[in-house]
Amino acid sequence: MDMLLKGKRALITGSTSGIGAQCARVLAGEGVSVVINGRSADRAAAVTEEIRKVGGEAKFVLGDVTTEDGSNAVIEGAKSAFDGIDILVNNVGNPTQESHDSWFDAPFQEWIDDYHQNTIAAVRLVHAFTPAMKERGWGRLIQVSSRNAISPHANLPTYGAAKAALNNVTLSLSKALAGTGVTSNGIMPGLIYTPQLDKFFIETAQRQGSDDPEFGKQYVLKNIVHQTVSRLGQPMDIAAAVCFLASPLADFMTGTTFRIDGGSTPTV
């Protein structure tokens, strides 16, 4: 399917691995010039080289978008990489801490830190890139949220709340951008497998008397996430949706956030 994306330019925050990197690969495969971003020069260079090797256009800009200085560096670098950004994928955002044993163990600072990382960081970038998109009469603001925004785990309360705020921002932004040709949408991933999860799977397995991360993964699938799909999510599941939302085929979608969570949110 021609996604009509050739020649567009995208910044994907946090794209040196995992979901972000896969979004970059898929967009580059559709002819988008992509700006890779992260904090590791080695990983950023590797993803960039990988994309270029298969004929894609990619550059990288280092910086931590969850800090003001880092964000400013990324904004400046991304704007000059391809002379503008048409598609902003706000992908950076993880829980700042591992999950707690209890809701009540999350310290107050963590509420603030998660809001900064998962909500404010995106807002800062929206401020930076939207004016030029409006001038050009076309643009995409795509927020990678989480199912925790709408069906939160009690022991990740700060993260879910920040993502819920991000969903609200996605909607208010679409009102602010009415008639400009710039749309604002989001997606809510469920549990997406990346190698960072192996530690969690091993710990889970150990609590059941095994050392095998695969055992831990199956245990999680059976007992912790209550999906209707039998496998964990993978970065490609998210990347395909980001590509769809970025595309002019989705010109009429704005203000909405949808789930890619294997059926783990049980409500309508």
Place this chain on the structure above:
Amino acid sequence: MTGSSSGLGEAIVKMLAQEGAAVVVHGRDSVRVDVIVKAISDAGGRADRTLGDLTTVAGADEVCGEALANGPVDILVNNAGYYGSRGWLDTPEDEWLNAYNANVVSGVRMIKRLVPAMRERGWGRVIQIGGGLSQQPMASQPEYNATLAARHNLAVSLARDLKGAGVTSNIVSPGCIRVSAVEDFLTGVSERLGWGESWSEIEAGACRDFIPNDIGRLGRPEEIAAAVAYLASPHADYVSGAMIRVDGGLNRSIP
């Protein structure tokens, strides 16, 4: 694809055919169905036809029998239905029941007849065409609005039932989309409210007074079809129990 001889259904069936799916075009008007089948075949796609009224068991049996004649069905798009037009208190109680049969139970009949085989094969797609009125209902056509809420609900209950089956169940929820029935309706409103005579004047008036949205126009049927194509594809294997709103921001609250 139920109800695919015009409107949204037509756009969906054409787009899926363009992506290489063999499609079954359904409607109640033989001439209109044949026009769509021919258009798809002329463009190099594969299309079969089935005629029938899904509001009866016999009709549903016939439609599914014909649909399955040339091979299994992997993707069911429940689109068929009709909308009402009356005020809240003016809508007769019988209309509430008729609408439920035509808009909800018709889809249930299709699911019951086609999904078990999807489950057996370990892969399938059930996509409800719902609607924004399910969540942001107007005062008029209340019976229709309620049937949309039921469509959204049954898509999610079905997703629960399909746990582990490799078959997903989801909803595409359109806003106001430019199909000929809507064009006719808005042209009539324009005559009353004086928006103007050209389509762009009518659309502008509608977006100002009737369906205020952030994109400032009606949606195009292809924009609904694109969301259906995404959900139908293996790229959406991990998507189930989800609702994709394609409404230009017409619904004003978080989905």
